[in-house]
Amino acid sequence: MNAIDKYNARADNVDSLLCIGLDSDLARLPKAFLNHETPQLAFNRHIIDATAEYAAAFKFNIAFYEVNGAAGWRQLAQSLEYLRQHHPDALTICDAKRGDIGNTSAAYARSIFIELGFDAVTLNPFLGRDALQPFLDYSGKGCIILCRTSNPGAAEIQDLKVAGRPLWQLVAEKVAREWNDQRNCMLVVSATNPDEMAQIRALTGDMTFLVPGIGAQGGDIEAVLKTGLNSAGRGLIINSSRGIIFADDPAGAAAALRAAINEHRP
């Protein structure tokens, strides 16, 4: 079962398109966790225990672990291991936005897919397909390629017109038509612009999108669902990070977001 099939099965099992982003920034952890020897691991276990029944996927943002050096790296690996043990059918995403030349990409791919054991990774298309090939060659793993990101300045490069069309459209087409021969590609598509979501859906058939930008970044759930669902009523991995993990009641926040998403599913 490849990463996309794994996600779809889990999405059906827990009736959810929700991904919880474990952006477990040490500086923002509740004080109760700071006394632990491994505070990020303790916090992640708490969040996973509280929210897993509402989540089809979990996304780990590498930045918030590596900033704590070897100790952070170890807690990333241990958190992932805990998740795999307790919820082996949940999709695990490494948000690392990698993109490098061949032998370096091969090392990153081994690090993320094999040593850490993630199901999927986010990737940057700027270096072209050959740079991502070491990732694409893992046919059972998911390659989630940046298409339209949710930061305020995303347009600066991604909206540049190439033969009259924005660069993000070309990336969407290239991934769907050329880079996806192992059927393991997905795209990052921001929640913040429903028109673009609709166009990318039209260009890519039933491809699955990882969707950042809900909540704090202003994306509207109803618009995302209306424009983004694929023909199977899935095709979206809707991420929320800080809005859930730093909520007073993470379980309640996750349950509420799952419900808000499901309200607009067929």
Added chain:
Amino acid sequence: MNAIDKYNARADNVDSLLCIGLDSDLARLPKAFLNHETPQLAFNRHIIDATAEYAAAFKFNIAFYEVNGAAGWRQLAQSLEYLRQHHPDALTICDAKRGDIGNTSAAYARSIFIELGFDAVTLNPFLGRDALQPFLDYSGKGCIILCRTSNPGAAEIQDLKVAGRPLWQLVAEKVAREWNDQRNCMLVVSATNPDEMAQIRALTGDMTFLVPGIGAQGGDIEAVLKTGLNSAGRGLIINSSRGIIFADDPAGAAAALRAAINEHRP
């Protein structure tokens, strides 16, 4: 003294534009180092000791450390610390090709510039300037932005025509004219196409380029120097990784490459 000034001073001190890439892949280390408890650190110390007199900069490729987990991360930090202690004036570059949204980029910037303590980092422009701003705000540090990379498929995205001009030209202009207000930007410009090197030099004045692609990747030293030197006779950080560190005689390889470069300097 910012990172670019630091590089220039070191380049003059050791009469060199050479950067040595510590792509210290565990699988390729000489057997003698594999018995060490910290083989990557032992190897790096050996390479640093042997080659520093010929090198203006050292570049650490994160992939080859993080693939070994927390132990690799620790050896990366220790290798950098060793370099700082013994050759504090050598420029240290983290080859990480980062690019992410704001709060994530802030964590990466703190990780690389403060926790690890690198002088400079490689960055990916695909998310736009605001994504790189947390790096750019460290005015004493160097931000080396991908413009034209050296992988065979670099053209796929970077050569796309925007208003009749390749994307790499727009990236070069944006960085030189808009992103560089702290005077701490540099560019990655491949050695493999001298015509493009000449055009990027013309677009960016005396900006400093990190130049991959010499040697194994086919770049020609004379052509790089003829097209890439800036008006001060520097402006190039010419990287060689495997060709030096895995040579039978790393000191000899570094000395020879420095000499081959200097032959074409004014």
